[in-house]
Amino acid sequence: MFTLVIGGAASGKSEYAESLLLGAPGPRYYLATMEPMEDAECRARIEKHRRQRAGKGFVTIERGVDLAGLALPARGDVLLEDLGNLAANELYSPAGSGPAGALGAVVEGVRHLRAECRGLVVVSNEIFAGGRDYAPGTETYLRLLADAHRALAALADNVCEVACGLPIYYKGAKP
DSSP states (O other), X not given: OEEEEEEOTTSSHHHHXXXXXXXXXXXXXXXXXXXXXXXXXXXXXXXXXXXXXXXXXXXXXXXXXXXXXXXXXXXXXXXXXXXXXXXXXXXXXXXXXXXXXXXXHHHHHHHHHHHHSSEEEEEEEOOTTSOSOOOHHHHHHHHHHHHHHHHHHXXXXXXXXXXXXXXXXXXXXXX
């Protein structure tokens, strides 16, 4: 089962995505895609997510690019947090695929991950409601994420948006 969970900032999407896997027998993997930076905001976000999943039985795997090259230690359920970071890493990171290969790396990476696990929940950000006056690099990133959303929604069994902590299913139903 593959569920794509999209939501705005502080919408409750991460907590909802975690709840979808808490009843799974394990192993449960938390695939963290944020590449640690040296700024305080990044460190604070990473620590917030670590506190949120503490005691929930997730094994954390940190991987910012090349999901297609990831081999899980054992077949289980995966929470990928989050698609926006993965897309940015593939687009901008020196280890990423760059503008020409980022979409393929993201989509093929998720396909590979789906084949490696029992259940997959992918979390992504709804960032397209914030206006239209973006810098050229931001436009490239937004187009990449929009294309990734469309491609993964087509592959997913379930697609939902979380608003105010409430899931709204556009495809499928709550697993």
